[in-house]
Amino acid sequence: MDKDFEKHLQEDWHMGHAVTNDVLHDIAYYRTLIVNVGMIGAPDSEEWVLVDAGIENYAKRIIHAAENRFGEAPPRAIILTHGHFDHVGSADELAKHWNIPIYVHPDEMGYVNGTTDYPVGDSTVGGGLFALVSPFFPTKAVDLSDWIKPLPRDGTLPYLDDWKYIHTPGHTPGHISLFREKDKTLIAGDAFITVQQESSLAVFIQHQKVHGPPAYFTQDWHCAEQSVQTLAALQPEIAVTGHGLPMEGELLREQLDELAERFYELAIPKHKKQ
Numbered sequence: 001m002d003k004d005f006e007k008h009l010q011e012d013w014h015m016g017h018a019v020t021n022d023v024l025h026d027i028a029y030y031r032t033l034i035v036n037v038g039m040i041g042a043p044d045s046e047e048w049v050l051v052d053a054g055i056e057n058y059a060k061r062i063i064h065a066a067e068n069r070f071g072e073a074p075p076r077a078i079i080l081t082h083g084h085f086d087h088v089g090s091a092d093e094l095a096k097h098w099n100i101p102i103y104v105h106p107d108e109m110g111y112v113n114g115t116t117d118y119p120v121g122d123s124t125v126g127g128g129l130f131a132l133v134s135p136f137f138p139t140k141a142v143d144l145s146d147w148i149k150p151l152p153r154d155g156t157l158p159y160l161d162d163w164k165y166i167h168t169p170g171h172t173p174g175h176i177s178l179f180r181e182k183d184k185t186l187i188a189g190d191a192f193i194t195v196q197q198e199s200s201l202a203v204f205i206q207h208q209k210v211h212g213p214p215a216y217f218t219q220d221w222h223c224a225e226q227s228v229q230t231l232a233a234l235q236p237e238i239a240v241t242g243h244g245l246p247m248e249g250e251l252l253r254e255q256l257d258e259l260a261e262r263f264y265e266l267a268i269p270k271h272k273k274q
């Protein structure tokens, strides 16, 4: 291999993979291979929160990315949108490293305290590589009981006064989205995403387009539809989702409205339509 190219690759690995992408002054995300980890807080702020914890073995890189943005200040907490393996993979290691609590919606608790497994991924949806291999994705309940705490049921979020969470079940029973009313910023987890996650090509090229939740793992399509309608009604200005690139403005709202209106046709896999 060309020496310069090799060096460039190495630098990219060291630097590029541990640098956050800024969305707003106080919102950034870091991509762990296929899934985004959110960071809420201004650079060098002492008060910041991590949203989701990426895939396994990414703790070091997430910590590095966090230190690049916030210096030595650890986050106050990790807030989970839901408990799927690609959102909690490094949670245990991160909570241990920073000695911080992990918050989850009460209805998601069983999946992250070691008691309830998710249903196995449905390989018959979508048809892309990710759907085909989804039965092999881990679905066993992780056990984060040393760190985990239930979110209050009233929608408030610890350490985030300007924010509230919205219970957006469907993809999982205790899935939440985070919303800040004053600038209509939405962190949607997998309630909807901006890439067609069932297609491995789209996942790696990352064209932005509003899509329904990753189909192979979605448990209740009726609830998922209502949740997308709830989020569309918020008319968000910016959305950061669990998979794909952030989207904003008219394009986001138009596509989200369309998904909400035509959810049955656009998002629900054929054999799940009744």
Ligand SMILES: [Zn+2]
Pocket: 082, 084, 171, 190, 214, 217
């Ligand atoms: Zn998920």
Ligand SMILES: [Zn+2]
Pocket: 035, 084, 086, 087, 190, 214, 242, 243
């Ligand atoms: Zn996901």
